[in-house]
Amino acid sequence: MKAASPIKSRFSLFLIIGLIGLFGAFGGFMSTFFIPISKGVFKAPTIIYIHGALAFSWILLYASQTFLIHYKNY
């Protein structure tokens, strides 16, 4: 018996998770980080900003790499 063949999707699983990850990262930190920062009311030690910048850079890098690989534009 022939095994079921995989379904070709318009978007790869990596791109889908990358996009959902971007939404989750920005959505999750919107009310506790981005909006307070834009209003000038968020106060934290410098290391918190550095950690946030690094973690967001990872997520952005992951999403952009999966996007470029998916569209063979690298």
Add this chain to the structure above:
Amino acid sequence: MFGVAFAFGTAITMVPVGIFATEKELAQGFGDFAYLNTIGTITSGFIFLVLVLLGVLNRERPQVHKRFMLLATILVLWPAWFRFRHYFPQVPRPDIWFGVVLSDSLILLAWILDKKQNGRIHPVLLYGGILIIIENVVEILLFDTELWRETGKLIYYYLR
């Protein structure tokens, strides 16, 4: 290259961030409860780094490499999903619904998409995902136990 630097930077800075969060909660009068998050912060940073290193070591095997990086990304997203509790304050046990169910649903989605798009769930995604889910569930089960509190205190005083 950039990715490895971001990963190491993210994992290393998790330590002072965890200490800051604990001290903030101690100052707010949370008492011993404040120490509970230190273990999660350290284990998350460690597992994230291990996944990234396994991804780097397997960079010549694209199917393995990209799945380790996917799991690392899912893991680093945990704090973001947990913050969704602020939008839904009526939801009980946010530690379960946002900290485990919502954040780990990405692993389930990845399994479904891998099976659908590639005909099977790749072992890295399957077993790596199971390990992350187990780690999250164990953390919930042990949270606020004497063992967890004392371990959290020990880690906090050691790292401070």
